[in-house]
Amino acid sequence: MAEIPSFLNRLDFIETLLPGYVSIVTYVVVFAPELLFSAKAISFDIFSSVVFLVAGPALGLTLSQLHRALLSSYSKIRHSSDTRYLKKYARIRLKMATDERNELDEIEALYDFGVSTGMALLVLAVYGFLRFTSSLFLQSSAMALGGILLLIGAYLQWAEAYSPIMEQLAAKYK
Secondary structure, rough: OOOOOOOOOOOHHHHHHHHHHHHHHHHHHHHHHHHHHHHOOOOOOHHHHHHHHHHHHHHHHHHHHHHHHHHHHHHHHOOOOOOHHHHHHHHHHHOOOOOHHHHHHHHHHHHHHHHHHEEEEEHHHHHHHHOOOOOHHHHHHHHHHHHHHHHHHHHHHHHHHHHHHHHHHHHOOO
């Protein structure tokens, strides 16, 4: 059995890989089930190799970088000359203890999962609604609801866990 490379860890899985996997598998099951469940279905080995080794990680990383870029752009527009937060964040990360860094990394990973997967589900829901098939209305509605709930959860993760911890760390490492 092959070992998982040491550069991948649980947080990488939650933060980067899982959003891509959820998005692709949801798309295939809802919009292209014939790829898996028909006489012309592709081999499960080929499908899983493509999804789990290439497409899932690529999509997951793209989603996380997209939402981080949007957040950074919004922050720069809102506070045009305020780069203090990123500098403070970098300074704190350099000073914090390993257990503090691990706790912060886990909160960030859960936040990234919520935003990335929420965005993907909302895009898939819009795609489903635009196809104008009544048979997809229920699935698209469920995806939209799931996406909204994940985005709300990510916001709460940020507001109720990440921000308070960052404030405490900022005070500790002034």
